[in-house]
Amino acid sequence: MAYYTNLFSPETYEAFSQSDRSVSGFRTTQHKTAKRLKPGDKLICYMTKLSRWIGVLEVESDCYTDDSPVFYGENDPFEVRFRVRPTVWLTKEKCVPIHDDAVWQSLSFTKNTSKQEGGWTGKVRRSLNHLDDEDGEFLEQLLSSQADGGTDYAVDDAEFRKLVSSRIRRADKVVAVTVPEDEDEPSTDDAIRPSYGIQASLAECGERMGFKVWLPRNDRGAVLQKWSPDTDSLIEVLPLNYDDTTLRTIENIDVIWLKGRSIVRAFEVEHTTAVYSGILRMADLLALQPNMDIRLHIVAPESRKQKVFTEIQRPVFSLLERAPLSESCSFISYDAVEELLQMKHLGHLSDSVLEEYSEYAE
Structure with a gap:
């Protein structure tokens, strides 16, 4: 037993x-x-x-x-x-x-x-x-x-x-939704700094697993103070064929892992109390490209998990054309990222190992 x-x-x-x-x-x-x-x-x-x-x-x-x-x-x-x-x-x-x-x-x-x-x-x-x-x-x-x-x-x-989530009907099925209460965002830069370290850890994980890595240009200086790529894993140009609006959206995602010309996983690191920006960017991406089949992750402190789940089940995200955002976008905690980074044989594992660290809104 x-x-x-x-x-x-x-x-x-x-x-x-x-x-x-x-x-x-x-x-x-x-x-x-x-x-x-x-x-x-x-x-x-x-x-x-x-x-x-x-x-x-x-x-x-x-x-x-x-x-x-x-x-x-x-x-x-x-x-x-x-x-x-x-x-x-x-x-x-x-x-x-x-x-x-x-x-x-x-x-x-x-x-x-x-x-x-x-x-x-x-x-x-x-x-x-x-x-x-x-x-x-x-x-x-x-x-x-x-x-x-x-x-x-x-x-x-x-x-x-x-x-307790409410339930509403889409054209294809019934889904869970929540309507969060507003929260004030912090006005200092103190909440922002830890996110660069998490971006660096995600980038290093991707590199060790054999992926090419994309970082937004505005973040690179800060992230590269914490991560020194060992190879040519950090790419300068996204090898993707999308319209300009889609490409601009993708270029601003905090960390992307790529294999060849395909995005394998995309990560938004949420460092503010409101946790809006990354979720909105993921929703924008799926609204622009509803047939895009990639794994999306919101990465935030464990203390913000419930806030992420509450936001991701807003009606606007639950009624996306393809499917509710909560079905394709998971939560990963900061601690889980660091735990993943410490795995000795990470370079021999597939990216599916992230499913052991991912949590989905229910």
């Missing part, structure tokens, strides 16, 4: 709570990982946005594929499924915050780390991450004790409702 993570958004938490709780589903990108699970394994459930442990599900079948709606009324993306039996399922007031001191200092991936840092988030970055037996057993016992009484952790219902 092994333990694995199972991530729920507030929306899917409510949908599962209102169902018969006999099926748990995952995106098709996790089909290969899902095949590792066996009946008897246990899923330790965690609610994103609220950052709380919420329940334990025992796997009762091998994985199978089914696109019938369970978690959403239509267009349910969680098609890789298991039959499960909930041994613990808590109300949101009983769900245990991961930042609770007793929890934080007991888990192998959080203890002795700062709650303000994001390096610990790898285990709860995506579903079906394997948990050490000690961590799994601790969480299972903790959640079981909560079901028997335990401690109440207050949840503001109005604030919780803001975390």
